[in-house]
Amino acid sequence: MEIIDSLKEFLTVDNLLEILESYKSFGPLPGFLLVVLEAFLPFLPLIVIVMANAAAFGLWMGFLISWSGAVVGAAIVFLLVSKLKKYKWVQKQLQKESVRKTLSWIERHGFGPIFFMLCFPFTPSFLINVVAGLSKVTFYQFFLALTAGKMVMIFTISYIGYDIVSFIKAPIKTAIALTIMLVLWYIGKKVELRLQLSGEK
Structure with missing residues (x-):
């Protein structure tokens, strides 16, 4: 836990910008790989990585790097x-009633809930990916929901990260951005709770 906490403290936007600058000879590859790695290590701060990519490579290039990753x-x-x-x-784990009900709920609704949950930066995307993989949802369905949902989420974060200096200097912009992030966090938690309750039912 101490290693994870130390890593979280180290991975700030400023530190990541220094890392990306140090490895700029590799182009967008480091930024891309960091986002890919976050899919396997959910404790990594995706929001910070996406912001750093946008600040380092510009809004559209940073967005494409983070989105594709x-x-x-x-x-x-x-x-x-x-x-x-x-x-x-x-298979033994899948036989548990709570797991079966959650998977059944995902399978019945398909694209909709996966897309919706992946739109928000504070939903447990790693868990969503795992549950979708265990379900009977096809890769095609998942991929469509994934690309669309991540597009919304990554662009929102990239936009803030690209113009982060003006957000820091302008209190109104900062307040609006924080409000949006809090709303997204609240919605994400509601969606997560709804998923859990649906699985229990």
């Missing part, structure tokens, strides 16, 4: 998890 990372997690379903120890 997020999509690739989530798709790999989905495919890996879907391959694990054939193993007995995974």
Whole structure:
């Protein structure tokens, strides 16, 4: 836990900008790989990484780097998890009533809830990817929801990160941005709770 906490403290926008500057000879690759890595290590601060990419590479390039990295990372997690379903120890977990009900809810609604949950930066995207991979949702359905949902979420964060200096200097902009982030956090928590309650029902 101490290592994770130390890593979180180290990964600030300023520190990431220094890292990206140090490895600028590799172009957008470091920024892309950081976002891909976050799909496997959800404790990494995705918002900070996306902001740093936007600040380092510009709004549109930073957005494309982060979006493509997020999509690739989530798709790999989905495919890996879907391959694990054939193993007995995974099948045993899938037989649990709460798990079966959650998977059933995801399977019935398909694209909609996956897209909606992935739109918000504070929903547990790693968990969503894993649950979708364990369900009978097709990769095509998941990929459509993933690309669309991450597009909304990543662009919102990239926009703030790209113009972060003006957000710091302008109190009104900062207040609006914080309000939006709090609203997104609240909605994300409500969606997460709804998913849990639906699974219990």
